[in-house]
Amino acid sequence: MPVDNAFVIVGAGLAGAKAAQTLREEGFDGPLVLLGEETEHPYERPPLSKGYLLGKDGRDTVYVHPPQWYTDHKVDLRLGTAVTAVDRAAHEVTLADGSRIGYAKLLLTTGSSPRRLPVPGAALDGVHYLRRLADSDRIKEAFTSASRVAVIGAGWIGLETAAAARAAGAEVTVLEAAELPLLRVLGREVAQVFADLHTEHGVDLRCGVQVAEITGADGRASGVLLADGSRVDADAVIVGIGITPDTGFAEAAGLEIDNGIRVDARLRSSDPDIHAAGDVANAFHPLLGKHIRVEHWANALNQPQTAAKAMLGQDVTYDRVPYFFTDQYDLGMEYTGHVEPDGYDRVVFRGPTGTREFIAFWLSGGRVLAGMNVNVWDVTDPIRALVTSGRQIDPAELADPDVPLTDLL
Template sequence: MPQETFVIAGASLAGAKAAETLRAEGFTGRLLLIGDEIERPYERPPLSKGFLLDKEPREKAHVHEADWYDEHDAELRLGVAVTSIDRAAHEVRLSTGEPIGYDKLLLATGASPRRLDVPGAKLQGIHYLRTMADSAALKQALAHGGRRVVVAGAGWIGLETAAAARAHGNEVTIIDPGATPLHAALGPELGGVYADLHREHGVDLRLGQGVAGFWGAGQVSAVVTSGGAEVPADVVIVGIGVRPNVRLAEEAGLDVSNGILVDASLRTSDPDIYAAGDVANAHNPLLGRRIRVEHWANALNGGPAAARAMLGQDVVYDRVPYFYSDQYDLGMEFSGVATPGEYDEVVYRGDVPGREFIAFWLSGGRVVAGMNVNVWDVTGDVQALIRSGRPVDAARLTDPEVPLAELA
């Protein structure tokens, strides 16, 4: 019987963990992991956290040691991209022109930063953060302190890079059209917590306005807001979200809508092609709907789930979405989905002014999301509450004397 070939397009965290799982689960065929970066697979959180803050070495971000791929007979092709998929021939073509046949294919192509299309957008000194190379360049720009840094976007990347810029001793201004930071992710209630946090650390937070353009003679020197203000800038960081990298899937005729559409086993509309990580818009049976999750835990867990499905195992990927963030002295973990307009209220357990609390988003009396702020070892209990789907007594939920485990 001919040897099977499994190809993973995207040498990302999802791709690397899928490769690891395939070998751990006994796959003995040919295994290729193909990525367009020259850096071996790495995790992205350090790019806006430990590595950017110069607290962690570059190597700590890597998923595996350099020799892992040879030791596990995984062909790691770096600096080369999958450029097309021929579904009928079961073949991908690389940017080198090389064709490679596959029995199963995993698309772990991730996402790319949304770009600002405004005057001056191509000036030097404007940074986007997605890759290790991006983070290294930004760290160099921030490291000496004393610079005027403007951050476009008060989402997670914007806030984390703003905190890193302040830690390096720079002046920071954040510009965002929302009423609060993180409005789309957390709603106005918790967005206000982050607004206060950054202002207390000396950040000039300008909300309700966007970026209309940049000034500079080759190098950026100012940001023009939608309100007409000019904000001096030596360094600009743009963090206005990402777009899933779906071109390969679209051109191959796979079903695509806000990502590559996959079922609960992370299988696409082609039974021999799977997708995982940022690029996958998956049906989540727990939530009863599709969701595309852009966070680290989804790549960490989605890659292995897709690998098991590729091996023919019965897989139902129904994880509670999870992410974490560290800014200044505030650490948090978030579980669930808290889309504004889809919950009734937010209730709190603990000391909100002292930033040591748990927030719960409720819909119909049920917990749909929870965020623990400087409170640890409760994520399992918070996720159990979400998974149970049962109504909870808000008075008991907010009482620190009642163990969360009793409520699930």
């Protein structure tokens, strides 16, 4: 049903919920519709592979707002509602049931979906992907009975679920195609820290391997067959080989797509009445001078605030430095900045990596591109300032723990 002045948000995750919150806080009092394909109220995803999966955090801690919040703020939250098309000329979105909703401004926060493993047996019961709350519930349940768990992919999801499986008492084998876990993200110097972390906690980490098949019996996975003919027995298999932005109907609507929905620094797409934020948005970053698509929690938390303000006509740009974090065993880490693979010329360490209490800095031409603090806290602000300053920093001072980071600014 067309509504001339309605703001419509497609995607009821963290990004969608935060956009709705910002619109109300900024004074928008018109019709506001939030459409979510899932039946759960908007929730945050990091707990799904961290505290919630480990059983440390309750289910109620994952939700962005209490259910009553949406009613109190007159947000028309429609769960279990899939959008199938956008009619840009008519300014309408089409729902799976064939009904239509008109919009004045449209925000796409559709997120992403896990890449599927393209091998025989990948559809067997006992093969898990982690993206939704229900996925985390199934994996948590699997950990209660599985004595052997195989994890395919040594990215953040793979390593965090491996740590959770070890905490549950399972034998864990991690299978990774690259030479080291997180190699593309962290580079060889720092990736080795995470390789050592998991092997020291009893994980059978196998790098440089290719998965040929998921084996099974009676419709259920029983192991993983590798290309070299070796086999890994497993009662549960977790696949974490990356995610793909959900751009289907955006592409069909003729929006510019390039590794996600391509948007400017105001998070505006090639259609001025359509914005995008979160995992699905490939946004121009003023500091970096190029488009980047960031798949982390902080982006889904902060980017929609800029998008919402831009939808209201405010002169805003999104220039926050990317940030993400992880918790694995006794290692807590925060990463601030952005480095492309092979986009740096040296890594400077402040503190010994062996104690897992250090800061790593990625540099190019003497400029700090990113910093990662491992079990060292309250330093993200100065690290962010070093990244945004664009100044050349003396590597010796950067490595010296007796020189406060604030003195380098």
